[in-house]
Amino acid sequence: MASLPDEVLEIIFLWVPAESLIRFECVSRSWYNLICALINDPAFVAKHLHNLNNNNNYYYYSSASLVFTRACHHVGFETKQHCNNARYSLLNSFTDDGVENGDRIGSVVEDLSLPLLHGGRYRWSDWFVSCHCDGIICLCSDHRRNIMLCNPVLREFKLLPESQNYDNWSCMGIGFGYDSRTDNYKFVRIFQEPRVKAEVYRLAVW
Amino acid sequence: MSSSSTTTTTTRLLMLKASDGVTFEVEEAVATKLGAINNMVEEEGSEDLICLPNVNGKFLGMVLEWCKKHANNNTNSDKGNDEVNKWWDKEFVMDLDQNTLYHLLMAADYLSGTELVDLLTEKVASMIRGKKVEEIRETFKIKSDFLPGQEEEIRKKNSWAFE
Numbered sequence: 154m155a156s157l158p159d160e161v162l163e164i165i166f167l168w169v170p171a172e173s174l175i176r177f178e179c180v181s182r183s184w185y186n187l188i189c190a191l192i193n194d195p196a197f198v199a200k201h202l203h204n205l206n207n208n209n210n211y212y213y214y215s216s217a218s219l220v221f222t223r224a225c226h227h228v229g230f231e232t233k234q235h236c237n238n239a240r241y242s243l244l245n246s247f248t249d250d251g252v253e254n255g256d257r258i259g260s261v262v263e264d265l266s267l268p269l270l271h272g273g274r275y276r277w278s279d280w281f282v283s284c285h286c287d288g289i290i291c292l293c294s295d296h297r298r299n300i301m302l303c304n305p306v307l308r309e310f311k312l313l314p315e316s317q318n319y320d321n322w323s324c325m326g327i328g329f330g331y332d333s334r335t336d337n338y339k340f341v342r343i344f345q346e347p348r349v350k351a352e353v354y355r356l357a358v359w
Numbered sequence: 360m361s362s363s364s365t366t367t368t369t370t371r372l373l374m375l376k377a378s379d380g381v382t383f384e385v386e387e388a389v390a391t392k393l394g395a396i397n398n399m400v401e402e403e404g405s406e407d408l409i410c411l412p413n414v415n416g417k418f419l420g421m422v423l424e425w426c427k428k429h430a431n432n433n434t435n436s437d438k439g440n441d442e443v444n445k446w447w448d449k450e451f452v453m454d455l456d457q458n459t460l461y462h463l464l465m466a467a468d469y470l471s472g473t474e475l476v477d478l479l480t481e482k483v484a485s486m487i488r489g490k491k492v493e494e495i496r497e498t499f500k501i502k503s504d505f506l507p508g509q510e511e512e513i514r515k516k517n518s519w520a521f522e
Contacts, residue, residue: 154457154460154461154483154498154499154500156500157461157464157465157499158468160468161464161465161468161476161480164476164477164480165480165483165484165487166484167480167484168480168481168484168485168488169484169487169488170488170489173487173488173489173490175517176491176492176517177487177492177495178513178517179492179503179505179510179513179514179517180492180495180496180499180501180503181496181501181502181503181504181505182504182505183504184501185505185513
């Protein structure tokens with residue numbers, strides 16, 4: 154299987170789950186460069202997502218990720234000062250019944266650690282999962298003042314800019330989803346008082 | 360005029376010559392399942408002998424076997440054929456050893472057989488997902504060319520993916 158051209162590897166990688174893909178960055182320099190470029194390429198990400206959502210091919214393959222909170226009794230090494238009650242974990246389960254492998258179900262549980270934003274001002278226990286779309290989770294804290302988007306599979310986090318209206322207006326709801334018309338993800342925050350007003354944040358595809 | 364051109368397209372035979380001199384006589388409708396050949400036919404028009412210096416006879420034969428199956432089933436398009444094709448494809452890739460799979464994939468890519476490339480790349484993907492880095496290097500005959508420390512750095516960054 155020596156020296157497959159990049160364009161063929163790219164098609165193969167469309168059928169490889171993100172976990173494996175990230176691991177394969179270590180194979181060689183050229184794989185590292187290719188995979189890094191692909192996971193930052195919106196077209197690749199969209200096709201990859203489409204493949205995993207429409208796995209009606211003969212190599213039935215599926216993977217599911219579940220984010221959950223769990224009680225944390227021990228003190229984490231780097232998060233000593235924060236780790237008091239709960240933390241987020243990610244459960245990945247995958248089935249793989251490729252023809253020669255036979256049925257196989259695997260799972261991995263991994264703690265998610267929050268990046269040290271604002272000098273460690275935020276703790277995991279302050280954040281709540283508000284909504285999610287295509288594997289991107291929208292977390293909020295401080296009565297929806299702070300919004301963070303998290304791609305747990307790639308371990309990437311993005312803090313949205315703070316609303317300028319927040320001090321004077323009361324927020325009645327937030328939402329996060331995919332807008333097929335503009336092919337983009339949007340975050341919406343709706344204010345109620347003193348009058349109804351909505352803020353929309355457009356995001357580049359993750 | 361239109362009737363004569365229809366007759367030509369359905370019955371015209373092309374001669375494909377592989378790198379090792381092996382030739383295949385195939386219907387145009389079969390050979391043009393391959394994008395590269397379709398382009399050559401459209402560009403060159405009257406040329407009936409097509410030389411393919413990058414594919415040998417064994418793999419060209421396999422690619423054409425796949426084309427024949429899919430071209431035939433496309434002509435009488437009822438729903439059941441889809442299922443038949445899927446089963447046929449499954450059998451087709453089931454027992455391929457790595458070496459054959461590699462050469463077949465290279466041939467399909469060179470000939471722009473998009474659907475066949477999809478089928479074969481999925482097969483490769485089913486063989487590599489969930490595998491360890493060392494196993495991948497073995498499968499793809501790749502030697503790590505990272506500088507000392509670089510690989511450890513990437514592993515550290517992605518430690519969650521190495522469970």
